[in-house]
Structures are given as structure tokens and as C-alpha cells.
Amino acid sequence: MQSMQYRHKNSPAPKKFKVVASARKVLLTIFWDMEGIVHIEFLGQGTTMNSERYVSTLRALKGGLRRVRQDKVKDVVIQHDNARPHTSRQTQCALQQLELPTIPHPPYSPDLAPSDFFLFPLLKKHLKGNHYETDAGVEADVRSWCRSQTPEFFADGMRKLLQSWRLCVGRDGGYVEKS
Template sequence: MKAQRKTICTQLLERFTHDGERFLRGIITGDESWVHHYYPESKMQSMQYRRKNSPAPKKFKVVASARKVLLTIFWDMEGIVHIEFLEQGTKTNSERYVSTLRALKGRLRWVRQDKVKDVVIQQDNARPHTSRQTQCALQQLELPTIPHPPYSPDLAPTEFFLFPLLKKHLKGNHYETDAEVEADVRSWCRSLTPKFFADGMRKLVQRWRLCIERDGDYVEK
């Protein structure tokens, strides 16, 4: 596993060294995550001021809301390229993912007309992403991929960069409907600047280097 991680990071870093940010600008990275109607606040967020002799506030066990929607998002150094939501209970299989890839290709033609031919997809190795059906669709859609080592969320920008910040934004918020969740996520995404996305993608290069320096070990925050 570590040898494979190091080999792939070496290959990608060599490509970056050769092509520079042109390579980075062509990467469209994406992933999925469940978004709940409610995320408990962190301990720091929920701290309450009280007088010295005041009784301690009651503590309640809080868990993420059972109601949730599946967020799928693709982005690059310029910003969000494609975003969609699936209701709880929807099957996240190869057929569903191929539909997402077709929608992504349509969005690319609309929002990234000048770079469609230079695009490469960065995705993890979840089964819907690596199935034969998906690989055929990627080839038909002319969406090449870059290698990604298995079980390596630390090398996936959406996992180590975008989703943690989104979840931080969502903490403590309550949503009554899926539509409210979707609207807030979209609003948060629109508030982000191109510099934000560029910084996130550049962190990927840093992690390639760290993975190589650590002989393939997992890259911590």
C-alpha cells in the first residue's frame, strides 16, 4: 500500500514539475458526502458563560440528524464545476455515477469551454467510480482520469480540504427540509473565491511531496 502511494505521488509530482500549474488547472476533482439536516455544535461552540455559583448547564447527548441528502460536487482551481444532491435512499451505484459524469461533461462545455480538452478527473477508488460501466463511460465522454491510490482520502482535495470546511460551516445549523440544506450548501459554495479553490488544489501538490518524503505514509493535517 505505502509503496503504491509513493509511486503514484511520484508520478503526479513529476507531471506537475513538467507542466506546472497548467496540469493543476486541468484537474477536476470530485467526491460525495452525506449532508445532514443538523450537525451538533463542537464543544467550543456550545460553551456557555455562567456565574461562579450557577448550576452547571444540563448536558444532552447530540447526534447528527437522521435526515440527510447525498452531496456530489466537482471543482477545480477556478471554482465549482458541478454540484448535485440525491435524496436519502437513492442508490449510489455505477449507473447513478455515470449519470453524474454525463451531467459533469455538460457543465464543462458550459462553464469551462476553453479547457474541456485539457481536463483530467481526480476521483477516489469507490466501486461506482472504478466499475467497468464507469470506465467505459469515462472513455466515451473523453474524461481521462489521473491515478489515485486506494484508501487515500488524505490525497483527495475534496476530502482533506473542501468537505471539512463545509462541515464546519454546517455545524449548529438546523434545516427543516432537503431544499434548505441544498440552498445553504449552494450559497456557501457561491461565497468562495477562486483563490480559495486554487489554494486547495495547490495543497494537493504539498501532499504529494509529503507522501513521498514519508515513504508513502499517510499525510496528517
Template structure:
């Protein structure tokens, strides 16, 4: 587990409304229900790409407005990741194994060639298995819960808050995520590759 570095992408909105649970108010049983208006997430958003391991965040970057994740961009991210590994995880650069889902930019021929060239082996990810994508079921829900209800004027404000939240998490938080991945792998095997909800 110590050699696994997991990575994924997720949209981060300038404003994401609170959930019903977060916006609940205490009221007397005879008082009228508060009026609530339907609120939706803002259209302004940035795409976060993050790689992390049992110790914490290894590499984080945000995509410029108007660009998308494709193979070329993902290869550029992998090169940046390898450089960052040399600086922050020198002891495990040679032993690292990448765990990411099977989105097209992650599985393209161009990406596979770059992974070989960079000597970054990957853990095979079964198709249609979002339940085994570690960031999707562990990291992003906690991050988005923190961001809910906050208003950001600029991309820089969003990025600063995301980085601040990531720095505030302990190594035990990240190690717990890795342990949860192993639990899901076991459940998947026990259920004969059936989908794992929780």
C-alpha cells in the same frame, strides 16, 4: 493543475451539532461547569456530489432520498458534468483530467467505459489513500464547519445553504486547495507512499 477537476460525495445532515470548540462558553473559574447533553447528528441527510477546480465549483448535485450512489448513478453524474463543462469551462473541455478517489462506483467497468466515451481521463488514485482525496481533506471540512449547529427543516434548505456557501468562496480558496493536493503528492513521494496526515 489548471486542467484538474476533482469530485467526491459526502453526506450533509439536516442538523450537525457544534463541535466542543464551537460550543465553548466563557465562565468565571469559580462558576459551575455548564451542563451539556450529548447531541448527535440528525438522521435526515442528503448526499452531496460536487466537482470543482482551481476556479470554483463546476458541478453540484444532490441525490434523491432513498437512492444510493452506484455505477449507473455515477455515470449519469459524469454525463451531467461533461455538459456543464461545455457551458462553464469551454476553454478547457478537451484538456480536463478527473481526480476522484477509488470508491467502487468511481472504478467500476461501467464507469471506466463512460469516462473513455466522454473523453474524461483520470488521475490514478492509490488504494486506501483518503489523505489524497482533495474534497475529503480540504473542501468538505470547511463546508461542514459552516453547516455545524444549523437546523434545516427540508432538503431544499440544506441544498440552498450548501450552494450559497459554495458561491461565496473565492477562486483563491479553490486554488489553495489544489496547491495543498500537490503538497500532499510531494509528501507522499518523499515518504515513499506512506500515509500523509497533515
């Protein structure tokens, strides 16, 4: 590569910058309602979210619902997007078995997932500029931030979801821009 650089014979050698490994990503799966977080988990490094993994998450969610919303377990309706792990036959069977009904998600409407248009942008804003030595550090900060949010914060996200759904229904399931 050095021979490909244009320079004079007496020019100093170009500075080489130390290559730093890029930041690893941590995948967060979170279920929340108007009162707060119901279930939160992080996907381990090198693990892929597939139907089998998502079914395991749904089982953990059902246990979390029994612990934190024992009086409202029967009132729960899941809203998730059309990602393959969410729509697979294995997942659909598990949702039936666990008695977790879902709201159908219109195709091509990514802005109807409240975690995407409400929760994650605010969480990313909180995390921006922070540097973590380990994945556990990121996870601890995310959990701490989630616990610090009030029920009114989560209720606001659900109100925004209602607004987005009304727009979507008004457009016969058409794409809804971010509000």
C-alpha cells in the same frame, strides 16, 4: 422496561423524553477546480450511489464543463478515490467515452481527495449548528456557500492537493497524514 428500573414504591415515575427523528443526511457530489465549482448535485433520499448513478453524474459533469469551462474542457483531468462506483468497468468505459482522463488514486490514501481534506471540512464548519426544515434548505445553503467562495479559495485547495501528492510520491505511494 419500567419494571426493570430500580426505584422505591413512592418514587415519581421517570421522565420520558420525546424521541425526535434523527437528522437525515444529504449526499453531495461536487466537482471543482482552481476557479470554482464546475458541477454540483445532491443525491435524493433513498438513492444509492452506484456505477449507473455515477456515470449519469459524469455525463452531467461533461455538460457542466462545456458550459462553465468551454475553453478548458480538453484540459480536465478527474481525480476521484477508489470507491467502487469510481472504479467499476461501467464507469471506466464512460470515462473513456466522455474523454475524461483520471489521475490514478493510490490505495489507502483517503487524504488525497481534496474535497475530503479541504472542501468538506470547511463546508461542515459552515453548516454546523444550523437546523434545516427540509433537504432543499440544506441544498440551498450549500449552493450559496459554494458560490460565495472566491477562486483563490479553490486555488488554495489545489495547492494543498499538490503538497499532499508530493508527500505521497516521496513515500512511494504510502499513506499521507492530514496536513
